[in-house]
Amino acid sequence: MSHKFSVAVVNVGDELLLGIRENSHLGYIGQLVSRRGGDLVHAHVVRDDVDEIAESIAASMKLADIVFVTGGLGPTADDLTKEAMAKVLGSKLVHDSSVEKVIREKFQSLGRSMSENNLRQCLRPPEAEIIENRWGTAPGLKIHREESFVYLLPGPRSELRPMLEEKVLPELESKGCLCDCSSWLQLRTAGLGESAVETRLASIMESRPHVQFAFCAHAGIVDVRLSPSGPDTGTAAVNQVGEECRLMLGENFFGFGDDSLAKILILQLRCWERSLSVAESCTGGLLASSFTDIPGASKVFAGGVVAYTNATKVQMLDVPEPILQQHGAVSAETAVAMATGAAERLGSDYALAVTGFAGPDGGTAENPVGTVYAAHFSPSGVWSKRLVLPGDRVAVKERAVNETLDWARRTLNRYKLHDFLACPCEE
Amino acid sequence: MSHKFSVAVVNVGDELLLGIRENSHLGYIGQLVSRRGGDLVHAHVVRDDVDEIAESIAASMKLADIVFVTGGLGPTADDLTKEAMAKVLGSKLVHDSSVEKVIREKFQSLGRSMSENNLRQCLRPPEAEIIENRWGTAPGLKIHREESFVYLLPGPRSELRPMLEEKVLPELESKGCLCDCSSWLQLRTAGLGESAVETRLASIMESRPHVQFAFCAHAGIVDVRLSPSGPDTGTAAVNQVGEECRLMLGENFFGFGDDSLAKILILQLRCWERSLSVAESCTGGLLASSFTDIPGASKVFAGGVVAYTNATKVQMLDVPEPILQQHGAVSAETAVAMATGAAERLGSDYALAVTGFAGPDGGTAENPVGTVYAAHFSPSGVWSKRLVLPGDRVAVKERAVNETLDWARRTLNRYKLHDFLACPCEE
Numbered sequence: 137m138s139h140k141f142s143v144a145v146v147n148v149g150d151e152l153l154l155g156i157r158e159n160s161h162l163g164y165i166g167q168l169v170s171r172r173g174g175d176l177v178h179a180h181v182v183r184d185d186v187d188e189i190a191e192s193i194a195a196s197m198k199l200a201d202i203v204f205v206t207g208g209l210g211p212t213a214d215d216l217t218k219e220a221m222a223k224v225l226g227s228k229l230v231h232d233s234s235v236e237k238v239i240r241e242k243f244q245s246l247g248r249s250m251s252e253n254n255l256r257q258c259l260r261p262p263e264a265e266i267i268e269n270r271w272g273t274a275p276g277l278k279i280h281r282e283e284s285f286v287y288l289l290p291g292p293r294s295e296l297r298p299m300l301e302e303k304v305l306p307e308l309e310s311k312g313c314l315c316d317c318s319s320w321l322q323l324r325t326a327g328l329g330e331s332a333v334e335t336r337l338a339s340i341m342e343s344r345p346h347v348q349f350a351f352c353a354h355a356g357i358v359d360v361r362l363s364p365s366g367p368d369t370g371t372a373a374v375n376q377v378g379e380e381c382r383l384m385l386g387e388n389f390f391g392f393g394d395d396s397l398a399k400i401l402i403l404q405l406r407c408w409e410r411s412l413s414v415a416e417s418c419t420g421g422l423l424a425s426s427f428t429d430i431p432g433a434s435k436v437f438a439g440g441v442v443a444y445t446n447a448t449k450v451q452m453l454d455v456p457e458p459i460l461q462q463h464g465a466v467s468a469e470t471a472v473a474m475a476t477g478a479a480e481r482l483g484s485d486y487a488l489a490v491t492g493f494a495g496p497d498g499g500t501a502e503n504p505v506g507t508v509y510a511a512h513f514s515p516s517g518v519w520s521k522r523l524v525l526p527g528d529r530v531a532v533k534e535r536a537v538n539e540t541l542d543w544a545r546r547t548l549n550r551y552k553l554h555d556f557l558a559c560p561c562e563e
Numbered sequence: 564m565s566h567k568f569s570v571a572v573v574n575v576g577d578e579l580l581l582g583i584r585e586n587s588h589l590g591y592i593g594q595l596v597s598r599r600g601g602d603l604v605h606a607h608v609v610r611d612d613v614d615e616i617a618e619s620i621a622a623s624m625k626l627a628d629i630v631f632v633t634g635g636l637g638p639t640a641d642d643l644t645k646e647a648m649a650k651v652l653g654s655k656l657v658h659d660s661s662v663e664k665v666i667r668e669k670f671q672s673l674g675r676s677m678s679e680n681n682l683r684q685c686l687r688p689p690e691a692e693i694i695e696n697r698w699g700t701a702p703g704l705k706i707h708r709e710e711s712f713v714y715l716l717p718g719p720r721s722e723l724r725p726m727l728e729e730k731v732l733p734e735l736e737s738k739g740c741l742c743d744c745s746s747w748l749q750l751r752t753a754g755l756g757e758s759a760v761e762t763r764l765a766s767i768m769e770s771r772p773h774v775q776f777a778f779c780a781h782a783g784i785v786d787v788r789l790s791p792s793g794p795d796t797g798t799a800a801v802n803q804v805g806e807e808c809r810l811m812l813g814e815n816f817f818g819f820g821d822d823s824l825a826k827i828l829i830l831q832l833r834c835w836e837r838s839l840s841v842a843e844s845c846t847g848g849l850l851a852s853s854f855t856d857i858p859g860a861s862k863v864f865a866g867g868v869v870a871y872t873n874a875t876k877v878q879m880l881d882v883p884e885p886i887l888q889q890h891g892a893v894s895a896e897t898a899v900a901m902a903t904g905a906a907e908r909l910g911s912d913y914a915l916a917v918t919g920f921a922g923p924d925g926g927t928a929e930n931p932v933g934t935v936y937a938a939h940f941s942p943s944g945v946w947s948k949r950l951v952l953p954g955d956r957v958a959v960k961e962r963a964v965n966e967t968l969d970w971a972r973r974t975l976n977r978y979k980l981h982d983f984l985a986c987p988c989e990e
Contacts, residue, residue, distance in 0.1 A: 145608075151777060153603040154790070155593025159586060162608060166582030176580040178615065179608035181589060188605065320581065331638035335678040341640075350577045350611065351639050353719060361581070414869070420855025421848035424869040428847020429957055431923050439875040442841070442851040444866040448909055452868070452879065482875055496858050524673065526698055530856055531721040 140364075141313045143169045144196035145179040148189055148207035148217055149291060152181050161206045161296060168305065170363070172314035174202070184208060189220035197224070197284040202313065204300075207291030209274040211253045217288055221279065222261045229259040235266060239273050264288075267303050271295040276303070285313075320363040321378045325388045326356060326397060326542035333358045333385070340380050347377045355531070356538040357397070360385075387546060397541035398426040404548065405436045405486065413482035414440035415453050415474035417465065417491035418508060423537045438482045443474065453477030466491050466503050468520040471511035479513045485559065486548075487513040490540055492523070494532040506532055510540040512547050515559035519547060568740045570596045571627035572606040573619045575634035575644050576718060579608050588633045588723060595727065597790070599741035601629070611635060616647035624651070624711040629740060631727075634718030636701040638681045644715055648706065649688045656686040662693060666700050691715075694730050698722040703730070712740075747790035748805040752815045753783060753824060753969035760785045760812070767807050774804045782958070783965040784824075814973060824968035825853040831975065832863045832913065840909035841867035842880050842901035844892065844918035845935060850964045865909045870901065880904030893918050893930050895947040898938035906940045912986065913975075914940040917967055919950070921959040933959055937967040939974050942986035946974060 145165055152159045162179050169176045178199055180192035189208065196203045208217030222229050235258040243250040257274045260266065267276030267287070272295040277288040287304055289296050308314045325333055330353040334341075337360065341349050348365040351358060360381060362374050382389050390400050405412055414423050424440040427433050441452045446465055449455040455473040463469040474489035492508030499505035508523040521543055525535045548555075572592055579586045589606050596603045605626050607619035616635065623630045635644030649656050662685040670677040684701045687693065694703030694714070699722040704715040714731055716723050735741045752760055757780040761768075764787065768776050775792040778785060787808060789801050809816050818827055832839055841850050851867040854860050868879045873892055876882040882900040890896040901916035919935030926932040935950040948970050952962045975982075 152589070153593050153606065154597045154777075155590045155595070155603075158590045162579070163582045163585045166580050168582070170581045176582075177610060179580065181606035181608070183604060329675070331678050331680045334639040335680055350581075350641055351637075352576075352578045353637075355721075361578070363581075413875075416848075416851075418855075419852075420860075420864075421843075421851025421853075421867065421869070422855075424843075424848025425846075425852050425960070426848075428845075428849075428869070428871065428921075428960070431956055433847075434871050437847075437871050439871040439879070440848065440869040441879070442848070442855070442867040442869070444855065444861050444864050448866040451910070452866070452908065481879065483878070494855075527721045528725070529858055533852070533855070 141174045141202060141308075142177045142200040143174050143202045143204065144177055144200035146189065146192045146196055146203065146205040147179065147181045148184065148205065150184050150214070153183060160293065161291075164297070165204055165206075165300070168300065169314070170320055172305070172309070174314050184214040184216055186216045186220045186223060189217055190223040193220060193286065194224050197281065197286065201284060202308065203284060203286045204304075205286065205288045206296055207289075209257070209276070209288060209290050211251075211256050211274070213253075215256070215274075218259055218261065218277070221264070221277070221286065221288060225261050225263055225279070225281065227261050227263060230262050231255075232258050232260050232266065235260070235275055238268075238275075242273055267299060269295055269299060271298050320361055321374050322393055323360040323362070323378060323381055323385070323389060324391045324393075324395065325358045325360065325385055326390055326538065327388045327546075328358060328385075329353070330358050333360060333388070336384055336388075337381055340377065340384060344377050344380075347374055355534040356542070387549070390542070390545060396426065396429070397538060397545060399430045401541060401545055401548070402427060402430045402433050402436050404545075406432070410436070410486060411438050411484040412436055412486045412488070413438045413478045413484040414487065415478035415489040416440060416442050417444060417449070417474070418494040419490045419492075419533050419536050419540075420444060420494075422533050423488065423490060423540065426537055426541070438484045440482070441478060449474060449477075453481065464500075464503075466493055466500075466507060466509060468509050468511070468522065471509040471520050472513075472518050475511035475513035476518055485515055485555075486544075487511075488540055488544055489513075490536055492525075492532070492536060494529045494536075496529060508532070508536045508539075510536070510543060512544050514547070514551060514555050516551055516554035516557070568601045568629060569604045569627040570601050570629045570631065571604055571623035573616065573623055573630065573632040574606065574608045575611065575616055575632060577611050577641070579634075580610055587720065588718075591724070592631055592633075592727070595732065596741070598747060599732070599736070601741050611641040611643055613643045613647045613650060616644055617650040620647060620713065621651050624708065624713065628711060629735065630711055630713045632713065632715045633723055634716075636684065636703070636715060636717050638678075638683050638701070640680075642683070642701075645686055645688065645704070648691070648704070648713065648715060652688050652690055652706070652708065654688050654690060657689050658682075659685050659687050659693065662687070662702055665695075665702075669700055694726060696722055696726060698725050705731075747788055748801050749820055750787045750789070750805060750808055750812065750816060751818045751820075751822070752785045752787065752812055753817055753965065754815045754973075755785060755812075756780070757785050760787060760815075763811055763815075764808055767804065767811060771804050771807075774801055782961040783969070814976075817969070817972060823853065823856070824965060824972060826857045828968060828972055828975070829854060829857050829860050829863050831972075833859070837863070837913060838865050838911040839863055839913045839915070840865045840905045840911040841914065842905035842916040843867060843869050844871060844876070844901070845921040846917045846919075846960050846963050846967075847871060847921075849960050850915065850917060850967065853964055853968070865911045867909070868905060876901060876904075880908065891927075891930075893920055893927075893934060893936060895936050895938070895949065898936040898947050899940075899945050902938035902940035903945055912942055912982075914938075915967055915971055916940075917963055919952075919959070919963060921956045921963075923956060935959070935963045935966075937963070937970060939971050941974070941978060941982050943978055943981035943984070 264277040279286040443449040454477040479487035489511040493499040495505035691704040777788040870876040881904040906914035916938040920926040922932035
């Protein structure tokens with residue numbers, strides 16, 4: 137790549153700032169651009185106001201080679217993007233009769249009468265080229281000014297996405313602005329905090345300045361993203377550094393790309409032809425759901441029990457009542473009994489169990505809210521682990537699922553041989 | 564309100580521009596602000612670059628009374644928000660030993676050793692006040708400069724949200740910058756598509772121009788948001804129109820605000836002192852998890868079985884093998900047997916069951932991928948319903964959960980009297 141093209145985005149619409157609609161355009165465009173070797177450098181989210189839109193477009197043109205403006209092209213009075221563009225260009229909107237013809241035909245073919253405000257969609261700055269919109273009425277517009285290309289694109293997702301993918305990107309690729317290759321690599325880790333991951337990779341980061349590092353933490357998972365820091369770094373060089381990082385991270389690394397911990401476990405057990413079941417209290421179905429998100433999970437995952445009351449733990453998982461009375465529902469002993477019960481009742485080789493206090497109520501002095509016990513049942517033994525997790529009810533659930541999965545993955549690898557000796561694979 | 568306070572947002576993070584993570588902060592903050600009578604006027608989304616962050620903060624301070632900056636406070640080298648803030652202020656970061664004490668204690672209580680880069684989280688511009696972070700390590704910061712308040716907030720959602728809601732908003736409310744009143748109203752509906760909801764409400768929308776309508780659809784739920792269309796419309800007028808909409812929507816309306824369908828069911832059953840269990844195949848734990856997201860669910864929700872294989876359906880739910888052989892696992896008969904088995908095994912008054920083909924593989928000519936059978940067991944009878952759902956595996960799971968919950972809500976209301984006669988409440 138001789139030059140990394142920079143892209144800026146202006147998302148227009150009151151609804152994006154009022155919190156009525158998530159701004160899904162930005163993430164979508166960010167992916168398209170970064171996968172094609174471009175660099176999304178800035179985004180503005182602005183109200184339906186001519187001056188503010190104009191200022192954001194002008195600022196973006198200074199910053200980037202390519203500017204995508206989304207929204208504000210429709211027929212109603214709050215659609216002001218073209219007026220704003222004309223203001224930036226210092227020109228006046230003109231009527232485009234070829235667009236009028238297309239819009240009138242579209243309404244006719246739908247058997248609907250056209251209200252006069254639809255004619256606003258025929259206006260364009262004189263410098264602008266029309267981009268056909270087969271998915272709606274408002275056409276897109278392309279403006280080439282000095283060093284920048286500005287694309288005005290319709291706001292509805294069902295029009296924006298096909299217009300970008302079928303019209304705009306092929307043109308930019310053919311001009312050599314964007315390529316059709318992926319310029320970044322993601323490594324997924326669990327078990328280390330964000331800062332510990334960075335410390336672990338510090339020596340590689342220092343000695344490999346041609347690759348840029350970014351870290352992102354979510355519910356116990358830390359993703360490390362590598363991208364070329366300049367035009368001279370190719371995909372192979374990024375992948376090479378990725379491999380160095382993988383080795384440095386050791387057991388904390390669990391996968392490249394977007395694969396979840398649940399997927400890694402399913403793939404491993406599937407390859408060994410082993411089955412798995414779960415018993416959940418505080419995670420209440422979320423652990424099972426993380427497995428059943430994976431296509432083909434049914435080859436490994438037998439199912440599970442959500443045992444939300446003591447009676448259910450006894451009845452469905454054969455947890456001995458004395459254990460519940462003596463140690464309580466949130467204890468290592470109960471977790472172990474739940475995992476064992478799940479494996480026996482569901483006839484699986486492995487089983488995971490989780491019990492804890494997700495909050496906001498519950499908890500004891502010894503085991504406050506956020507305390508979770510996990511258990512791992514395998515052919516060669518059964519283990520438990522105590523976790524102390526921060527956050528509200530939903531955060532504790534998410535985190536408990538991820539930490540349990542990560543621990544299970546490690547335990548699985550550690551005792552693989554013991555498990556095989558205890559219960560050899562059938563021929 | 565004498566003055567409508569303006570708010571600007573700066574979302575920091577490469578991952579937001581690379582399309583790796585949706586920028587959910589903006590929509591969330593937009594809602595918080597607009598509900599409290601403020602006006603979110605602009606948002607910047609910027610890379611992890613000191614100069615760009617600094618420029619965006621400076622531009623935002625010119626535009627708004629209050630600036631929220633999210634992200635970039637962590638311990639790693641790409642966390643640069645405080646450096647950028649210092650640049651805007653023309654000052655140098657200083658070490659805050661009170662923060663260091665808190666962070667060291669936090670690591671100690673978690674039994675983890677602290678790497679040195681965590682000390683970066685103790686730095687702050689000298690002008691900044693610390694906002695305590697009970698949900699993570701990086702504290703928030705508050706800076707008052709000229710006419711603006713700038714709040715630097717941590718990026719992880721599980722830290723940002725409680726910090727805003729428990730620390731920042733109460734302070735802004737007490738200062739009179741934001742009020743604690745809702746300037747908008749949300750009605751939740753299920754069972755109608757987005758355009759059908761709009762058509763149903765068209766006459767009200769036309770005759771009530773002082774209220775603005777917005778629609779938002781997600782996985783079978785359509786939310787209707789009402790807000791004042793001008794400064795002369797008060798909360799009472801919005802609520803009055805909300806009441807008209809509720810009546811017009813009839814049984815499709817299920818709640819005001821943010822309550823989920825699962826919460827509505829839990830509240831209703833809790834009030835009748837009835838219990839509920841679930842049996843899931845294709846939703847694989849997601850239905851149970853939707854109930855266990857609700858604090859206090861354990862008073863109603865006994866638990867459930869994720870029966871992902873036929874063997875588990877027979878063993879854990881007493882589904883008769885002849886039913887599976889004759890009708891298949893994805894059938895009305897199996898769904899009914901699963902619900903009945905769950906109610907009997909878990910000893911609950913009500914039970915819901917879901918079985919279907921979530922895809923991408925599976926399905927038959929008669930029951931293609933996306934076909935789901937739900938069953939509802941109650942003291943007075945047991946019913947089933949066939950659903951045909953669009954989307955990929957995860958979308959089918961989500962949609963199946965929502966449609967099953969909505970159907971259960973309607974069935975519960977319809978047969979309430981029969982249920983009570985069949986099984987009167989204990990005194």
